[in-house]
Amino acid sequence: MQHPLPYLAHYAENLQSEIQKLLDQNKLGSWLRHRYPTTHKIAKDNDLRNYVMSLKNHYLKQSQPISKIKYDSEIHIVNHALGLHSYVSRVQGKKLKNKNEIRVSSLFKNTPEAFLNMIVVHELAHLREKEHNKAFYKLCQYMLPDYHQIEFDVRVYLTELEHSGSVFTAC
Ligand SMILES: [Zn+2]
Known part of the structure; x- marks a missing residue:
């Protein structure tokens, strides 16, 4: 069975129940927009x-x-919640070429800048650290001190997006 809040499964129970409550009351979208x-x-x-x-x-x-x-627009957010890892190995002719590519899901086109910033910082940190280890998150926080809070908010955004189909209107 799928976790009720798949994007938030690794957070503390009390945080999850707080978000679940807002979701159930249809208040999560306005919570985010506020x-x-x-x-x-x-x-x-x-x-x-x-x-x-x-x-x-x-x-x-x-x-x-x-x-x-x-x-x-092809990045399926459920499987790659936070963007595609940026290291691509490709055979060109007879040579194996390693290339760094950054692809950001189109779901982040119409969001607060903080969300895009977090996704980009995440992908940039992968230029140096392939794994999600301590050094990786340290690098993320170096580029974005609020990284952890914003990653949580991005996950809340993805939760609400699946729930209601849109969160932020273009303006
Ligand atoms: Zn990653």
Whole structure:
């Protein structure tokens, strides 16, 4: 059986029941919109690229280059809750090429900037750390001190999105 709150399964029981209660009362959407009243305007792949590169240049200048940065409407959020891991090995001709790509689910096009920031920081941290280990989260917090709180809020957003189909209206 699927967990009632699949995106929040690893959080404390009291947090989960708080969110479940808001969900049951149809108040989770307004809870999110109250916490995050505005959405970002980073709508095109090119805007996303500039956004990612300015964060990378600021925090991870020495890290490997990124060959492709784009929004991807194919990313199925249930299986890859937080974006696709960014390391792709591909055979080109006879050579195995390792390329860093960052694909952000299109579900983050119309969200508060904090959510996009968190997803991008997560993917940038994978340039250095492939696993979700201590060093990985330390790097995330270095780029975004509030990382853990925002990851929780992103998971709440995904929960509400599945529940009601939309959370933030374009404005
Ligand atoms: Zn990851």
